[in-house]
Amino acid sequence: MSQKNQHRFQVDLRGLIELLSRHLYSGPSVFVREMLQNGIDAINARRRTDPLHEGTLQVELIQGKSNPATLVFQDDGVGLNESQIHEFLSTIGQSSKRAGMVERPEDFIGQFGIGLLSCFMVTDEIVVISRSAEEGASAVEWRGQSDGTYSVRMLGDDFAVGTQVFLRAKEGAEEFYEPERIVELLKEFGEYLELNINFVMGGRTSQINALPPWSQNIEQAAEKESLLEYGSSIFERRFLDVIPLNSVAGNVDGLAYVLSDSVHAGSKQNHRVYLKNMLLSAEAHDLLPDWAFFVQSIVNASALKPTASRESFYEDETLEQTREELGNCLRNYLVEMSKTDVRRFQQFLAVHQLAVKALALEDDECLLLFADWLPFETTLGRMTLGEFREEHSTIRYVVSDDQFRQISQVAAAESIPVVNAGYVYDAELLERIGQLQPETEVEPFDASELADRFEELTLEEREETVEFERFADAVLQQFKCVVDVGKFHPAEMPSLYVTNANANFLRSIEQSQEVTDDLWSDVLGQMAEDVTATYSRLHLNYLNPLIKKISRLDDREAVRRCVETLYVQALLLGHIPLKQNELKLLSGGLIGLIDWALNCAEGEGR
């Protein structure tokens, strides 16, 4: 294509700004950030030729009686000459910060020449008056309209070097021209900047700047107290402690606030992140390692790259190193506390055991250090892993609450120590401990092992029950359940139903097959093909008087009904959903019972 035939798109500026404000920026308020940004960059540019230039940013609010309010952003930076004005202010996507430089100098925060445009979110006309620091340069006025047109005129040299930007409130954006709101926004974004920022209204000047929290000395008790208060006011919640954060890679300083309440595993906390002292985002994520969900932080970074929206950081190797270094700060805090202040560490664990477990899972050294402090539910009561290990060299665990409930009563009565690892991270942690410390045996507890601990039946008892056991076994054959008669505690418990993962999976398959059509029934059948069919087991307790009586019944039909009812009862107690044939058993058993009771009553009546 020849040069002649090349045309430019006509871009509708209004539509573009709409897009920007809706998708790139989080809302109109970022125009304040963009204006501060431009001012800082201009001042830094001037300092390169005039290192002693101090530089000041001034924001003035002029509230007209009948006219809309006007905001004036003024800097005494490097300024722009006429050709620069044409070039930089009137080409979207262009920025003076990029021109003629291969690499952006480090003290430039801004990266995209769209900053000024963001003002169209709050005004219909932007007026810029600028005088370049170049010798002999005159002031230039640029007027840009939100429809994309602009005009430029020369003003002479009656102006100070620097740039003034005039914004007049547009309809619907008045809130950004309220003094409280604008001061709040200036503080929000620029409070911790090193440059002086002044706010002027009605002839009165006030300073926006404050001392950044990350530059304060946290070692001093009083300062720490005030930093905690500061954190509470920023995040609007209470904190247990505050920890300093540092990273060389990202050149980061900051504070991590320890939440005073426990949060769920892997939750995401909002972090307040500054880039070169300017607020980047109040809702940043992914700055800390995944396990660090017990803190909310405020950090200032100088060596991380912001994303295009300038509201989070670009995911690169530096960010990764930073994340690791910041993680180390938190990690060292915990390690130190566990070594020097056990009581505090225990209190900490009571609130944040999940975070500590998450860290331990990723960090073997921490795992070994913290393992003994971690609290677990066991069949012998709630205790730390250390207390458990003092008494037992083997850690047996079950992986679900359900399983734990099934076995806990018997295991407790028989003094069999089993750990409930039914919550997130638990099973993995215990397994890892077993790998790291071969002297500690760690193994999943197989409920079928319970039976090995049961008291043996005497020879005499065996003889008494052998026939009963065989018959009961035959009754439950169709339910893929084996019957064992044994003696176990507590004696009040007539039976114990023990199942396993495979049996559970097969049960869910059969349960669905009962309601599905042929295709899905076949599909499920094929799914289950490779699963070893295992029988569940019903242990009947010979210490229990009821079981003893049943075993001595002569009436086979009565024994059958009893065994079936015991079986269904055991399923119900174990919260195991009944299949169709088991439901039938339940209703059949009840009807049979009524029938039997009526017969008895009739017999007595006769």
Add this chain to the structure above:
Amino acid sequence: MSDGDAFERMNELVYEASNLPHGETQVRMLEEAVRFSDITQDIEYMFDARMQLINAATFAGHSEKMYPAFAWCLAQYEKDPERFYYSEDHLLWYFKWVLGNVTEVPQLSMDKIDAMFDQMSTMYRDCGYNQRPVLYLKACLAQASGFHDEEQKYFQKFSKLKRDDMADCSACEIDGMANHYLFHNEFEDAVKTVQPILDGRETCETVPARTYNRILQPLAVLGRYDEADEYLRKAYRLIRNNPQYLRAIGYQIFYLLHRNKTQMAVQRFEKHLGWALNSFEMDSVFTFYLAVRQLLQKLRKRKTHRELTLPKAFPLFSADGNYDLEQIDNWFDEKTRTIAGKFDQRNGNDYYTSDLMNSLCY
């Protein structure tokens, strides 16, 4: 336990599970929630709890648990479509997962799979959606089974249809496109395709985790090691705690061996063997075991025995941690061959035992 208690306990479990990251614990809690819902005998609770389980199981590498739950829900929906109209779109969406996962289940016969595809296709049509997802999943199945022409045919048909509300998200589609190119050995196209994902512009629940790992081989073949090294590292952070990424760990081991980082490959093997032993997703297990075999071959060149920290569930577990490498290599050899044999038998070709093995190792 009264129905009210069961209902409360079910709700608690569902709520607790919803706050957990995807993984074993979440699945176990929702299985329990399903059991409590059954006690209430309220069909809608039973339906909702199962729908939650389907979601959790899929994202935790336990797709086998999705099948009975899905079949149950589908049966209830067919019995009374009006009653479950509120979940119709979810059910349609989950149908994609069901058929997307048949590539992991060699014991499912092709005629049953075809019949499921027919049912899915009818449901999509009846509910006013186009056949795009059906065609895409057919292409995926053809891909996994090594049917080149068929894959091409379905993929082209799929590409011609417009996206509607049942279409995968754009990140997933880009990832799928890359898999298509990789299947036809078009490495450069694959890498070019996933650039928006690598740049961080396209993400979703499982992207870029899946993409980073799948793209290691093409990048290595193209000599772009710096990038590949970076994605390897980034990816591990995303996948190391979730068994649904077993296959991805396999890809990582292949890449680490290619880069001569044997020690790191050993660590991946030790740490994630437990996932494989516990998995029903046989294509993923196959990829992982094949990678392990390549690792063991390499180790055996130097030594006959070696200290390894392997889980107790490993059938050749040794308490002193000292392993005869030939012996365990034989075990993995036998396993990979058995799995490959099952897939090939189902598919009626020798893709797993020949082409796939060769294309995974580099």
